[in-house]
Amino acid sequence: xxxxxxxxxxxxxxxxxxxxxxxxxxxxxxxxxxxxxxxxxxxxxxxxxxxxxxxxxxxxxxxxxxxxxxxxxxxxxxxxxxxxxxxxxxxxxxxxxxxxxxxxxxxxxxxxxxxxxxxxxxxxxxxxxxxxxxxxxxxxxxxxxxxxxxxxxxxxxxxxxxxxxxxxxxxxxxxxxxxxxxxxxxxxxxxxxxxxxxxxxxxxxxxxxxxxxxxxxxxxxxxxxxxxxxxxxxxxxxxxxxxxxxxxxxxxxxxxx
Amino acid sequence: xxxxxxxxxxxxxxxxxxxxxxxxxxxxxxxxxxxxxxxxxxxxxxxxxxxxxxxxxxxxxxxxxxxxxxxxxxxxxxxxxxxxxxxxxxxxxxxxxxxxxxxxxxxxxxxxxxxxxxxxxxxxxxxxxxxxxxxxxxxxxxxxxxxxxxxxxxxxxxxxxxxxxxxxxxxxxxxxxxxxxxxxxxxxxxxxxxxxxxxxxxxxxxxxxxxxxxxxxxxxxxxxxxxxxxxxxxxxxxxxxxxxxxxxxxxxxxxxxxxxxxxxxxxxxxxxxxxxxxxxxxxxxxxxxxxxxxxx
Numbered sequence: 001x002x003x004x005x006x007x008x009x010x011x012x013x014x015x016x017x018x019x020x021x022x023x024x025x026x027x028x029x030x031x032x033x034x035x036x037x038x039x040x041x042x043x044x045x046x047x048x049x050x051x052x053x054x055x056x057x058x059x060x061x062x063x064x065x066x067x068x069x070x071x072x073x074x075x076x077x078x079x080x081x082x083x084x085x086x087x088x089x090x091x092x093x094x095x096x097x098x099x100x101x102x103x104x105x106x107x108x109x110x111x112x113x114x115x116x117x118x119x120x121x122x123x124x125x126x127x128x129x130x131x132x133x134x135x136x137x138x139x140x141x142x143x144x145x146x147x148x149x150x151x152x153x154x155x156x157x158x159x160x161x162x163x164x165x166x167x168x169x170x171x172x173x174x175x176x177x178x179x180x181x182x183x184x185x186x187x188x189x190x191x192x193x194x195x196x197x198x199x200x201x202x203x204x205x206x207x208x209x210x211x212x213x214x215x216x217x218x219x220x221x222x223x224x225x226x227x228x229x230x231x232x233x234x235x236x237x238x239x240x241x242x243x244x245x246x247x248x249x250x251x252x253x254x255x256x257x
Numbered sequence: 258x259x260x261x262x263x264x265x266x267x268x269x270x271x272x273x274x275x276x277x278x279x280x281x282x283x284x285x286x287x288x289x290x291x292x293x294x295x296x297x298x299x300x301x302x303x304x305x306x307x308x309x310x311x312x313x314x315x316x317x318x319x320x321x322x323x324x325x326x327x328x329x330x331x332x333x334x335x336x337x338x339x340x341x342x343x344x345x346x347x348x349x350x351x352x353x354x355x356x357x358x359x360x361x362x363x364x365x366x367x368x369x370x371x372x373x374x375x376x377x378x379x380x381x382x383x384x385x386x387x388x389x390x391x392x393x394x395x396x397x398x399x400x401x402x403x404x405x406x407x408x409x410x411x412x413x414x415x416x417x418x419x420x421x422x423x424x425x426x427x428x429x430x431x432x433x434x435x436x437x438x439x440x441x442x443x444x445x446x447x448x449x450x451x452x453x454x455x456x457x458x459x460x461x462x463x464x465x466x467x468x469x470x471x472x473x474x475x476x477x478x479x480x481x482x483x484x485x486x487x488x489x490x491x492x493x494x495x496x497x498x499x500x501x502x503x504x505x506x507x508x509x510x511x512x513x514x515x516x517x518x519x520x521x522x523x524x525x526x527x528x529x530x531x532x533x534x535x536x537x538x539x540x541x542x543x544x545x546x547x548x549x550x551x552x553x
Contacts, residue, residue: 007357014346014430021388024388024389072288076284193376196378210380217387221387225384243368
């Protein structure tokens with residue numbers, strides 16, 4: 001009984017510690033002139049064309065980044081499991097490497113690289129997709145690896161091939177549907193990560209959501225705080241959704257076993 | 258030309274393949290080579306180059322004195338302190354969560370919230386604390402108006418190391434929950450029952466069974482937290498706009514500011530230093546993780 005009380009006290013204390021700043025953001029972003037309440041900061045989000053542009057850029061980057069990392073990883077990881085098991089360790093090492101190399105270090109090496117990207121592809125902020133696919137590599141790798149481990153890839157592939165399916169059909173019509181929850185998980189994580197990314201975008205001088213929020217904060221803290229709260233809540237919604245996606249997979253696996 | 262016939266029994270050795278097997282992994286390797294290995298190599302090699310590309314130890318040598326050394330010491334101090342705070346508080350929160358139902362709402366909310374704050378906080382966290390304990394923050398105002406307490410009586414601490422410590426702890430605790438919760442889940446209820454049937458109480462259980470089993474996981478998680486704080490940039494960049502007390506901010510200075518003649522590659526040397534510190538922490542983390550895995 002005493003343990004139960006302590007447990008709820010601990011949860012309560014942490015709840016206050018973590019909710020207080022969020023509450024303060026809500027309070028701060030609804031301040032009006034002379035102690036009144038106003039939603040000006042919130043409407044300021046959609047009336048600032050630069051901010052809207054930055055949000056659109058970030059959303060496009062999130063979609064493009066997660067697609068690129070899936071297109072790169074799924075065929076490669078599937079093929080390695082089927083045909084090139086010797087490459088599994090080196091590829092894993094490469095995929096997890098971004099964990100050991102802080103983004104702030106990576107960007108030092110990417111700055112000269114992006115001079116070339118700019119030269120060949122132009123200076124669109126969407127070129128950040130390349131950098132972001134690298135940043136989300138470890139998360140996507142782990143999710144897809146877990147997905148592939150949960151299915152009997154060899155048997156499925158052999159069965160499909162035996163029925164005359166091409167390798168492309170095996171990949172798109174057998175592997176992808178079977179690991180779809182893992183792919184959804186990888187995409188949700190990538191989207192959340194890209195939407196929150198600041199380091200690379202700001203130091204390569206691209207105008208993304210977080211860069212704009214930071215810039216805006218210097219002259220209008222209210223709007224920045226409103227957007228910050230919004231992006232935290234959005235990331236929370238994505239991850240909350242993710243907790244159910246993972247569950248369905250566990251449930252399905254138990255049903256098959 | 259005969260179409261390749263798939264052999265259902267031995268799909269591995271499909272005869273008549275018209276292209277080598279490794280061709281499939283070429284796009285991935287090319288991409289990773291250009292956007293991950295190349296920039297990394299550029300930093301690691303550039304740290305040992307002078308402005309003309311010749312070999313030199315000057316850049317790395319500069320890390321061992323003056324402002325750079327101080328920044329490294331401060332970064333290590335900040336990371337170690339917040340890793341310790343985060344590990345202890347996070348373990349406590351993990352325990353409170355793990356004691357409940359695995360599919361209960363408290364756990365779901367804490368886990369999702371932890372994911373957000375630990376990995377996607379960045380700039381929004383800086384603004385969260387500006388709104389809370391900034392000059393015009395909610396808590397600052399309430400304390401000033403209701404209790405006559407001035408939070409900033411001793412200077413702009415929020416924008417210096419004490420502020421960074423507070424904000425970093427705010428994302429370290431959630432990371433600890435993410436890393437440590439699975440370890441707590443790994444404790445088998447049978448162990449507790451065994452202790453109880455031998456006449457032990459809760460304290461004996463944690464002192465002789467739970468604690469020792471979890472210790473490697475706890476230390477490993479603390480190292481991960483250290484590496485996490487050491488690598489963090491966004492929150493500090495948004496909070497500290499003047500001066501560069503910690504290494505990531507010095508790299509910002511090297512990238513954006515004026516670079517003194519003969520110090521073109523200082524940023525790369527700072528990067529190399531960061532990679533070394535993070536690699537040591539992650540290496541030890543991997544060792545401890547292996548040790549903990551024995552119990553599962």
